[in-house]
Amino acid sequence: MSAVRATRRRRYLFDRDGVLAPMMLLPSVVYIVALVAVPFFLAIAYSLSDVTVGDPSFDYVGLRNFRAVLKDPVFRRSLTNSIFITAVTMVLVLVLAKILALVLTRDFRGKWGVRFLILLPWTTPVPLAAIAWLWMLDSLFSPIDWTLRRLGLLEGNLHWLGNSKLAVASVITVQVWRIVPLAAVIIMAGLAAIPQDINDAAEVDGAGFWRKLFEITIPLTLPVTAVATLFGAVLVFTDMSVVYVLTRGGPVDATQILPTWAFFRGIQGGDLAQGAAVALFLFPLLLAMAVLILRSVRRMEVL
């Protein structure tokens, strides 16, 4: 009897929370340390050194790289471009995503087909999509130019990626095209979370479409919109593939952004230390953005 009891009463190793919890966490911790933390600290270390592709020996040089980077006009151009492109993209994304979400939550024939089509850009790998856009924006054979010519609105070609203003606009267009589906889906979730009673009450209370939109729907989806903004902004701000495929930062650095500049400096230019310094500028900006948005979400008092 007592022997049976003794075995039954035994505690196995995994019964102990002190063992099980760390075991379950281990894979993700390893993943984050290996692929996020190590490169991050490596970048900090590189930025304080004189490491190049040709000379990987580590010598501490203090803030010399940062001083050099800050003096570089291309870096400043990249920084303002990064902020400008992200800001304009997000404003357009929010307006379009909100409209799209409102349309898609309505009941209409073929709703699911339309939803599927709209989500497609999001499921396409960014570089592939960028290549498709590269063809769309071709200096000679652009179908956009062809259509405009056929409509009699244009003679010759627009040279989308050759003109510095049009190149920035092109980059923004592609980014908007890429982010809108994600933002729309997030905002749709927010719209679906508004209780039907609230919509009905607004209707009974006599609110028309615009009043309902601005006084009820938008305030109630504000937190979720902020989340969509954060995700979208981070994706746009850190993306280099669109610019890399479309313009390589040109013409004459007109579309150069921080990620591409870090890549050109560090990898193609071989100056790993300066590349790391450029890349590190992304970090405080992203951090500030995330803190700002998440704090304002917490302060918003809905539901």
Added chain:
Amino acid sequence: MAIVEVRHLTKKFEGNATFAVDDLDLATTEDEYLVLLGPSGCGKTTLLRLIAGLEQPTSGEVLIGGEPMVGLPPRARKIAMVFQSYALYPHKTARKNIEFPLKASGMEPGDRAKKVEWAAELLGITRLLDRRPRHLSGGERQRVALARALVREPDVFLLDEPLSNLDAKLRATARDDLKQFQDRVGTTTIYVTHDQVEAMGLGDRIAVMSEGRIRQLGTPHEVYHDPADTFVATFLGSPPMNIVERDDVLVGFRPESLLPKGVVEPDDDAVSVPFSVHRVENLGSERHLVGTVSGIGADTRVIAMLPSTVSVEVPVDETAEFVIRGADLRFFDKDTGGRTARRRL
């Protein structure tokens, strides 16, 4: 202030085989408190939403104050509605919530503020005006929702189970408040509930609904004492009316009508029946005797309800003589369930 009338109103939701509201006719009288009562899924909320304009009927007419309303949006109908969840705007303070319909109607800010104060005072929520809904209790939310409905001075109030989110204790006082509110405002009110106590307590008239149709429309006294069919008879009352099968009719009597011999003064048509008691439930204010009654028709399991003022000893598992007064017997058709002529047993 206005009479609400529906004619041949039918609503069928897409993909549903049955009608939510089935060729329904109903009219309120001036300033009446009409209660729509029925089990869940009987179509009472759909009927209310059709009157509000939140749903469009498949066919039929809705008239408010004699004007046809079908096709008009809710805001054009001079109605106000209180929802089961209260549906307060969570991001607005109570004041802004109450003000919202006035703002939507384009009233001047000065007049709006006065109107909000007036409604808040009427409902005793003046000190809560600057709070948001999440900082209000259930009862307070209900008052804010009522105030929001009141400020528009609608022709008709539509209330969709406004008490069902309150706990039992609060519900009694809230019911009292609602009745006082209606007495003061005196506007035609249509009130949807599945709770017969609310319906009996609040309604001038009750429309008992089932499967998209009205089974009976009458005063609380009528629907309780003179049910039109077996559905109404067994839906109202707790415990419900006992039904005993006898040849081609169903004989119905309320549990409180089945009493031990000697307790009641029998009338001319009174029947004396043997009642064998299986179980006694003592609920304090009353006793429920569950047992089998014979002598009326088939032996049937029924419930007798004795108020605590009747202190007769009722032994379990024994048969005693019980009496039902002839005036308390109701007869229903066995096939249709509808009322039929009284007959002697």
